[in-house]
Amino acid sequence: MNTGVIQGGWEFVWAAYAVSATILTGYGLSVFARYRAALRRRFEAGSTVKP
Amino acid sequence: MVRSKTPYAFIGLAVTLLVWGSVWGLFYAPAETYMGDVQRIMYVHVPTAWNAMLALTFAFFCAVLSLWRSGMAWDNRLEASLEVGVVLSSLLCMQGAIWAKPTWGVWWDWDPRLTTTAVMVFAFGAILALRQFVEDPIKRATWSAVATVIAFADVPIVYFSVRWWNSLHQLQSSPETVSKAFHWPLRINAFGILFLMIGLISLRTRLAALRREEELAPPLPETAPRRAPIAEGASS
Numbered sequence: 001m002n003t004g005v006i007q008g009g010w011e012f013v014w015a016a017y018a019v020s021a022t023i024l025t026g027y028g029l030s031v032f033a034r035y036r037a038a039l040r041r042r043f044e045a046g047s048t049v050k051p
Numbered sequence: 052m053v054r055s056k057t058p059y060a061f062i063g064l065a066v067t068l069l070v071w072g073s074v075w076g077l078f079y080a081p082a083e084t085y086m087g088d089v090q091r092i093m094y095v096h097v098p099t100a101w102n103a104m105l106a107l108t109f110a111f112f113c114a115v116l117s118l119w120r121s122g123m124a125w126d127n128r129l130e131a132s133l134e135v136g137v138v139l140s141s142l143l144c145m146q147g148a149i150w151a152k153p154t155w156g157v158w159w160d161w162d163p164r165l166t167t168t169a170v171m172v173f174a175f176g177a178i179l180a181l182r183q184f185v186e187d188p189i190k191r192a193t194w195s196a197v198a199t200v201i202a203f204a205d206v207p208i209v210y211f212s213v214r215w216w217n218s219l220h221q222l223q224s225s226p227e228t229v230s231k232a233f234h235w236p237l238r239i240n241a242f243g244i245l246f247l248m249i250g251l252i253s254l255r256t257r258l259a260a261l262r263r264e265e266e267l268a269p270p271l272p273e274t275a276p277r278r279a280p281i282a283e284g285a286s287s
């Protein structure tokens with residue numbers, strides 16, 4: 001019988017949290033890696049500040 | 052140049068809050084009467100929506116200030132907030148699709164809220180793409196600032212779309228329309244994503260500043276003597 005109440009659905013909940021965690025972590029790591037690479041390039045170009 | 056650890060502190064605080072808010076939302080908050088457990092997606096979807104719009108609003112202010120003032124500092128902030136805003140908006144669409152399937156029966160529908168959000172993602176994504184094709188930093192700053200001001204017109208339309216048109220998407224919630232049992236995980240995750248956004252925009256701004264420095268630096272002579280490295284933050 002259709003009660004109008006959604007049954008189950010935990011797989012969608014886990015999917016939403018997994019996608020969020022993956023994208024936010026991946027993007028965070030990408031920014032960090034690009035920043036470190038830019039610092040390294042600047043050091044190799046003669047900057048006195050260590051990366 | 053002294054690099055503060057502030058962005059990392061924001062990111063660390065954000066991770067702590069997001070873990071706390073998500074565990075609360077997943078395991079301790081009650082299921083909603085009609086949507087059941089699926090409603091737990093709200094604890095990540097709504098904070099992502101708020102902060103995506105906040106990042107793009109910050110991008111708009113950076114664009115205005117970039118046009119108004121000389122120098123590249125506001126353009127660096129514009130680039131950072133655009134990128135973070137596009138990432139959050141894209142994530143928002145994915146979370147929305149995952150929530151739509153069990154509640155609406157479809158992954159996507161061209162209703163006013165979803166359509167205007169898709170326009171927002173593509174418009175700001177196109178500005179990021181435009182920046183890749185313009186080599187002159189001054190022209191890049193001006194063009195992307197003007198494009199951001201134009202694209203920002205869509206952000207209030209996204210917000211008000213559910214009020215202006217007959218939308219499948221529900222109206223904005225407020226503390227009066229959301230059960231008290233749902234408040235805390237929502238608030239904790241909202242601050243978690245806010246702090247993450249601030250930390251990432253700060254770090255991404257530094258990256259943009261380093262790239263501008265590379266672009267604008269005169270080429271080094273082949274025989275330039277290399278100076279000895281000194282510790283970061285050491286007084287001269």
